[in-house]
Amino acid sequence: MCTPYHNASCANCQDRFGSILFKAEKCNLEEIESAKVCTTYKKGQIVFQEGAYPFGIYCVNTGKIKLSHCGDDGREQIVRLAKPGDIIGYKALLSAERYTASAIALDDSSVCFIPKDLFMSVLQKDASLSLEMMRILASELRKAEMKITHLAQKPVRERLAETLLFIRETYGVEQDGSTLNVRLSREEIANLVGTATESAIRLLSEFKKDGLIELQGKKIRLLNPEELTRTANLQD
Amino acid sequence: MCTPYHNASCANCQDRFGSILFKAEKCNLEEIESAKVCTTYKKGQIVFQEGAYPFGIYCVNTGKIKLSHCGDDGREQIVRLAKPGDIIGYKALLSAERYTASAIALDDSSVCFIPKDLFMSVLQKDASLSLEMMRILASELRKAEMKITHLAQKPVRERLAETLLFIRETYGVEQDGSTLNVRLSREEIANLVGTATESAIRLLSEFKKDGLIELQGKKIRLLNPEELTRTANLQD
DNA sequence: TCTCCCCTTTGATACCCATCATTGCCCCCC
DNA sequence: GGGGGGCAATGATGGGTATCAAAGGGGAGA
The missing domain is CATH 2.60.120.10 (Jelly Rolls)
Structure with missing residues (x-):
């Protein structure tokens, strides 16, 4: 094999x-x-x-x-x-x-x-x-x-935003400069964030509705990384 | 100083x-x-x-x-x-x-x-x-x-039980063989578990009511470590 | 010994989020 | 082309926890 x-x-x-x-x-x-x-x-x-x-x-x-x-x-x-x-x-x-x-x-x-x-x-x-x-x-x-x-102190929404930025940090983006260069299932994203799959899905579509990201199957485009950073509420 | x-x-x-x-x-x-x-x-x-x-x-x-x-x-x-x-x-x-x-x-x-x-x-x-x-x-x-x-997968109750056992593991017990050999505030316990102070307090009194522990100010006696282990729901 | 302040405790409330259930979608394979 | 299965999406619901509020102790210092 x-x-x-x-x-x-x-x-x-x-x-x-x-x-x-x-x-x-x-x-x-x-x-x-x-x-x-x-x-x-x-x-x-x-x-x-x-x-x-x-x-x-x-x-x-x-x-x-x-x-x-x-x-x-x-x-x-x-x-x-x-x-x-x-x-x-x-x-x-x-x-x-x-x-x-x-x-x-x-x-x-x-x-x-x-x-x-x-x-x-x-x-x-x-x-x-x-x-x-x-x-x-x-x-x-x-x-x-x-x-x-x-995990102990932040709500799922902030952690998901953080995770998306982390994925970009780790694997980078495709030619277009915004699509995450990795295909993860919704479940895998949830398991990264530390939440239920449905919650991850729900929040992803919220992000989409808010114009932060674009979804196309497993492809995720980060349209507005700055706003995403703000959503993640990071200080360090 | x-x-x-x-x-x-x-x-x-x-x-x-x-x-x-x-x-x-x-x-x-x-x-x-x-x-x-x-x-x-x-x-x-x-x-x-x-x-x-x-x-x-x-x-x-x-x-x-x-x-x-x-x-x-x-x-x-x-x-x-x-x-x-x-x-x-x-x-x-x-x-x-x-x-x-x-x-x-x-x-x-x-x-x-x-x-x-x-x-x-x-x-x-x-x-x-x-x-x-x-x-x-x-x-x-x-x-x-x-x-x-x-943190991602277990409820606070299990994590608190785990934390109590972890404290015993780390600092041991006093002469009586069951009182944790450290004085922590409720807030510190909560911050160890990753929860709100009030939740930690509430669950501690639950444990007390269930005969798992005994509380005397900041002193905590583990009366039933086996049952506490079961409450922590550990497998590893 | 009294008082003050902080820690603890308990109650009420709201809400975030997990869970269950259902539907729809896409792709693979028969 | 028609299932079938896995994955995605959305809704409904309940429960676990955080939060707010207020009262009850207990120790340190005056």
Whole structure:
């Protein structure tokens, strides 16, 4: 179902995305490059699954990956969106526990796998990579805590506006300069926001009525990002 | 208002709490130990404040510290509870940005300060400390994501039960084996749960009526932790 | 000991939002 | 082309929570 191959170069990734792995010293990067295995995933396919033990980390080469928890009642909560150059699966590896989230392709994607032992040994000897790793972790933690505060204190309407801007931030827009460059189901949007699907739908059509966005199937155009920012009521 | 002194030994901390700093190699630990400055804070005093630039990290020696965001509407959201042996303020330092949370003493506390340059230079050369640092970050991130899921999906009642158990986990209980070993205001409990103060109060008295807990001012006794766990509806 | 102020508590009310149910739509496949 | 299934949209409803208001404690300081 997946096709492993070795011909994707990390150097390519570097040029295109400035992935974090390129904070590693050159010799270590080469070591990683020679050991990594690139795999393609079709939209909807699972890269790794919540509950499984990690055997390495993944670096997104092309495509889009969502990371989501499964709540106790079975409902999904999307905790992160990964784009090319991002690494995923490091949390479980670093804390030596099972995955607490599943990684699922939102688009056809190609993802490099770096074996656990190799990555950990490079991490041991490469201070520069370690520091970058910590920077990423600290930054993710900061975002997570911000999200906690907003979930606790902001109404769904504001959180949805914020989420739309976040999606634009993450995946950018298409040629027209305003259509979000990713196709998410209404349910996925709701699971990002942390609300019921129907509420997300209702508020999306409100936004549409208010001229903030335009909807065409799964395509979402942000017509008025400034007003959307105001709707999100952000201060930081 | 604060009293700096140098006589607190990190080795003491090690014996008592197995703080993370003791993953550092011995020579590095000694370097840290000689440079650190210990300060005492009275209950309610601020260790560092949201928005300020970090000059180093802090290691809690004795006492209890809360870390809280200030939401856009001014309401506080407590994102972490720190106990002796824990380090705080590392997120801002590692990502080289301003603090996104304030640290405030919940009890009279003594906290060691380690200057930024020293800590970062030790981090550069000490792979063992770096790894431990990453482990801590990964673990915090895991907890944060779990909290996000629960905030999005669970009712206040379940989250309050979970919070009470979390407080017990963090600060333990008094001699009697059931009274939570920390005094928090109702508002602080609410800000931990992510709800309104009145809701927290109402549900606490419900728990009391149901024989789950006993209330005596700010003292909270967990009479039936098993049932409380069931009320929290946890599966992980 | 008294008083004041803050924290806690309880009640009443409104509303946001989840849930259930129904309809309509589009696309895939038979 | 005609189902069929999944997804989107909209309405109706109820419940969980926030908010407002007001009264009841309890500790600190005079």
